[in-house]
Amino acid sequence: MLSTNTRCTVTVMPDEAEIECSRGDNLLEALHRAEVEIKSLCGGAGTCGSCRVIVESGQARTDDGDVISEGDDPLACRTEVTADLQLHVPEESRRAEGEVSADEPRHVLGTVRPDREVPVDPVCQVTPVKLTPPSLADNTSDFDRTCRALREVTGREAFSASHSVLRGMAGSLRENDWESTALWVDLQTHGELIDLLSPEAAGEAYGLAVDIGTTTVVADLVDLRNGESLGRAGEYNEQQRCGEDVISRINFASQKDNGIQILKEAVTGTINRLIEQLVREAGVCERGIRAVVCAGNTTMIHTLYGLDPNNIRRQPYIPTVGTVPPLRAAEIELNTDPDARVFSLPAVGSFVGGDIVAGALSSRLTEREEMTLLVDIGTNGEIVLAAGGSLLACSASAGPAFEGGGISCGTRAVPGAVERFRIAPGGDDVTYRTIGGQPAVGVCGTGLIDLLDSLLQAGVINRSGRFNTELESDRLREADEGYEYVLVPGDETRDGADLTIETADIRNLIRSKAAIYAGIRMLLTNLALDEDAVGRILIAGGFGTHINLDAAVSIGLFPDIERDRFQFVGNSALRGARQALIDRDSMRDAQELARGMTYLELSADEQAAAFMDEFVAAEFLPHTEMERFPSAAPGDTSAL
Amino acid sequence: MSLTPVKKSWNHQIKEVTIGTGESAVTVGGETTLPFLHDEGDMPNPPRIALDVFDAVPDTWTEDLIEATGDEINDPVEWAQKGVEEWGVELISLNLTQHALEEDPASPEDCAKLAEEIAEATGLPMIVWGAGEEEPDRDVYPVVSQALSGQRCLLGSASEESYKTLTATCIADGHNIIGESPIDINICKQVNILVTDMGMSEDRIVVFPTNGALGYGLEYAYSILERTRLAALGGDRMMAMPIIIRAGTESQRSKEVKAKEDEFPEWGSRADRGIVWEATTATSYLQAGADIVTMNHPEAIRLIRQYIDTFMNTE
Secondary structure: OOOHHHEEEEEEEOOOEEEEEEOOOEHHHHHHHOOOOOOOOOOOOOOOOOOEOEEEEEEEEEOOOOEEOOOOOOEHHHEEEEEEEEEEOOHHHOOOOOOOOOOOOOOOOOOOOOOOOOOOEOOEEEEEEEOOOOOOOOOOOHHHHHHHHHHHHHOOOOEEEOHHHHHHHHHHHHHOOOEEEEEEEEOOOOEEEEEEEOOOOOOOOEEEEEEEOOOEEEEEEEEOOOOOEEEEEEEEOHHHHHOOOHHHHHHHHHHOOOHHHHHHHHHHHHHHHHHHHHHHHHOOOHHHEEEEEEEEOHHHHHHHOOOOOHHHOOOOOOOOOOOOOOEEHHHHOOOOOOOOEEEEOOOOOOOOOHHHHHHHHHOOHHHOOOOEEEEEOOOOOEEEEEEOOEEEEEEOOOOOHHHOOOOOOEOOOOOOEEEEEEEOOOOOOEEEEEHHHOOEOEEOHHHHHHHHHHHHHOOOEOOOOOEOOOOOOOOEEEOOOOEEEEEEOHHHEOOOOOEEEEHHHHHHHHHHHHHHHHHHHHHHHHOOOOHHHOOEEEEEOHHHHOOOHHHHHHOOOOOOOOHHHEEEEEOHHHHHHHHHHHEHHHHHHHHHHHHHEEEOOOOOHHHHHHHHHHHHHHOOOOOOOHHHOOOOOOOOOOOO | OOOOOOOOOOOOOOOEEEEOOHHHOEEEEOOOOOOOOOOOOOOOOOOEEEEEEEOOOOOOOOHHHHHHHOHHHHOHHHHHHHHHHOOOOOEEEEEOOHHHOOOOOOOHHHHHHHHHHHHHHHOOOEEEEOOOOHHHHHHHHHHHHHHOOOOOOEEEEEOOOOOHHHHHHHHHHOOEEEEEOOOOHHHHHHHHHHHHHOOOOHHHEEEEOOOOOOOOOHHHHHHHHHHHHHHHHOOOHHHOOOEEEEOHHHHHOOHHHHOOOOOOHHHOOHHHHHHHHHHHHHHHHHHHOOOEEEEOOHHHHHHHHHHHHHHHOOO
């Protein structure tokens, strides 16, 4: 029943945005609807505390029915709108803004070598055909006639055609006097005709390669005729508001009404915005995009196609599909040619997805003679060991710490993020550098690695990650729980508050690095190999591009092998998707590669105990087995 | 058909740690083999028994144990002396508890005085334990340590969370240190690293991996001791410390030792149970690699002495 006062207005400061709501609306959902930037790391489960808002005037109610009034700072996800309300979304509850850096790294240790030239033989082919005009003696149908011509040119036996091609076929063939430029997609079992153009038409065919990350989505627009890149764009995955990691996204899908659809629309919405930007900048038409290849982890791919991801997180961790049959763009509502096919690179398992397969593909792991490790330092921490053509992969759930998640001072690599630290012994003297030289807003993953090492070297923390409480520095002070150390004083930060790191943050970082190193060890020990046997370590991920290698080894994130054996490969998943887009053989290779990759499930009975052992041993700086890290400089001998 | 016994030899040695000075000094460790496998390597120093002495009558002990200890239990100095004279122990394990009382705690100076008196009265090397509570212990360690300065005692315990005060004070006063870990092989080693990082010499550390009594997770603690020892003999320097185990106090916590006879008539005499439980706990850990066992019951101590003598006899 509607009464006159069921509508209320929520005013958001400092944006001065006014949101019309109904009484009883969930505040977080209302804020999202109005596109107010607000964090929601747990996806509205009420557990992470990141969506805190401050009530400036008016009233609301908690889920439990308690009244919220002026001066309270409730969690938006746990708040019901009951009346007009003015609230302030503080800086720490804001989602990091800014463009995702989509550039390939340049100024890094090691080098990013351009791929060996990939031949251009795209999944969407442009084939000019000349048909024999029909006669009473040759009364084959238009479609069979077209197929026959295509067969003669391409050697392919079987073709099908999209509905829209069939609808226009009779007219198009006759208008163009039985000459045509055929656009067809190689679906491996057969080719599918998706457009017939006039022979004079340039045969515009563009393709889109997309890396669908849990955190960010990056896309390349490619001219399929010559393989040239027409631009790259990146954006945060809109699904972030449904939870920070894949597990909270899966929970969102299963627990929220219409959760699967919301996730799907969030990710397709993100991709559509990238498409819009790319076609605008390249000056082409979005309907000219004839093929899309996506690389993403298994959960991301499920959500893209609107599939129920719930069993991914349930033992025995079974996805709905590993390899998704290519769907039409219209079926998942991507703004391209509706008949364009959307491919995704195949997954190996629930936690080793098409992104890591794409990485293995673009890194040419199967072709490498030397023993090679591919480490993707994302939330899932996928690792692949390539030895003599065989691939062994695992996923070492590192958590989002190195992406700035779950760390009180953490942030993504946005302007103002601290990316370098130097701390002099004694801990009083801290120098730092932020991205873009802006006032500090937080510490990004690269900065956190640097920071952990600097804190250890300066004797601020010990090898267990505990603060040296006898440190005589004003920067170290007691906090609500334990201690905190001031990294950047408030007069140098954007929001005016001191930027600090707490004991719990350090423990989180240590756990993350321990998970990755333990994952590497598990792959090696399963093949009875030693770290020295590794000829090359490829570090992938947008994150893995500016890391201070010495610091990363010094904290025990990576094995202590010669630094020149490390190579940063940047966004290898995106490159893999692009490669599959412009080279049909690579698409086939990816299938082979996924089939041939062995997935080591670290939570399985036979591995779990050993992994825990490795993990606990690695929860030390650099490691309990210090002798494995000879180059790590000795730590706090200066204490006391 | 003859059978050739398989012998394993190791290339590494457990570090020797000397507790005390002069004639009564006791050295533990030094093994180049798993316990008592004299055919496979050397065991130059026998495992040692330390008598637990408390600064107040332990309120959790059974009447049987209190009775077996005798009236001396009311005076820690006399108690320790009895241990030397009647039970022939070679180490005193002094447990300080009264400084951690909420009401009317003993002062650090009181604790130090007691420790000094016992050391003087017995002439034996001393092991001194804090109450396991961070703040009161932190106040007591430096004072006790200083009072016993130069006597090369074994003070404990340092944990991953709290090791700095004790380590610093042990270094300053020339004592050995006990590194404690929660039945965790990794943390055991980490504590050793943290303590040596501060400048403590590796041959001044005895590790206390923590242990339960028979029936209370003994198997797990046993496996931890065994793994520690195997790692050490395999060349892990930071694991190659002698091991101390608490057989007496842990046994006193078990139901099988405490339960009255009318509750479980089928379990037999409680007085006997107490002895057997402690002795069995001790022998198990000796077989796992313990170098020092702290014990309570005089009869259990006698049994374990016999046991050690038997197993150390190489003839």
